Amino acid sequence: MHSRTRLFPFALAARGAAALMVVSALSACTTAPAPDLPSAGATLNQTQPSGPSRWELVRWQQADGTLRDIPHGDNGQPVIFEFNGGIDAAQGTVSGTSGCNRFTGGYGKTDTGIRFDRIAGTRMACPLPRMELESALLKAMQSPFVTVGTQPSAGSTGRQIIWKTADADLLQFVEREGVGQRGARVEAASGVEKIVYIDSQRVECSGAGKMTCYRWRESPDAPWQLWYGPIEGLDFEPGVAYKLRVREYQVPNPPADASSIRWQLLNVESRTRAK
Numbered sequence: 001m002h003s004r005t006r007l008f009p010f011a012l013a014a015r016g017a018a019a020l021m022v023v024s025a026l027s028a029c030t031t032a033p034a035p036d037l038p039s040a041g042a043t044l045n046q047t048q049p050s051g052p053s054r055w056e057l058v059r060w061q062q063a064d065g066t067l068r069d070i071p072h073g074d075n076g077q078p079v080i081f082e083f084n085g086g087i088d089a090a091q092g093t094v095s096g097t098s099g100c101n102r103f104t105g106g107y108g109k110t111d112t113g114i115r116f117d118r119i120a121g122t123r124m125a126c127p128l129p130r131m132e133l134e135s136a137l138l139k140a141m142q143s144p145f146v147t148v149g150t151q152p153s154a155g156s157t158g159r160q161i162i163w164k165t166a167d168a169d170l171l172q173f174v175e176r177e178g179v180g181q182r183g184a185r186v187e188a189a190s191g192v193e194k195i196v197y198i199d200s201q202r203v204e205c206s207g208a209g210k211m212t213c214y215r216w217r218e219s220p221d222a223p224w225q226l227w228y229g230p231i232e233g234l235d236f237e238p239g240v241a242y243k244l245r246v247r248e249y250q251v252p253n254p255p256a257d258a259s260s261i262r263w264q265l266l267n268v269e270s271r272t273r274a275k
Helices: 128-140
Strands: 005-007 053-061 081-084 093-098 102-109 111-123 143-151 160-164 170-175 192-198 203-206 210-217 224-226 240-250 261-273
Touching: 081 210, 192 261
Parallel strands: none
Antiparallel strands: 005 111, 053 081, 053 170, 081 093, 093 102, 102 111, 111 143, 143 160, 160 170, 192 210, 192 240, 203 210, 210 224, 240 261
């Protein structure tokens, strides 16, 4: 099905420049908190400077304490929010996947959390569970979120944040590898530039566990290879093949389950929708 852009009506909150405010205990927001949820703590900008960051929705607890399923896409795509100026920026643009479709819009701080403005997205049909999740998420984004818990990164655990929606649901996001992840920055002059061709679909592969990988090659007639890591800065759209200019660089002392080589997107040279 061909995609076209739609605009979702948006309620705008008053613009605020104050830092995100967290409450003293998550239990004040719900009668059935899970023990593994992060508690209120330091504001996130104490652990990472400004810059792009990528966050995944990992848990959705409804107001009555029940959990909503968060289905992934056909190629394992999670629900992702990418903040161009970082999650602690006063304002910026946000894009990502909302369960079925890709979206883009604006975001900004409020006195108690975050708001989203002028969200627009593609309009493609997906299986019902993904469509239902997307509808609920886009509806929730029409009102500001209140920050009720944060957790700076610790060891291999990424930074986490919990937002409370206007309907009193709790949305838990975890920072993921990719654009702007803490520790992923490199100097502009380091690494080697190269052209890579990325297939239009990701495939199942085995790494530290079951996962999906990019298929890539160095020229249009070369054999496909698997790329197990992220491509930092790429907003991958399934069904679209890419020719990319990337910077390949070595990561000193990588975690045991991570690659010692990273790719950082420099430019999308071309996009070709698969037939």
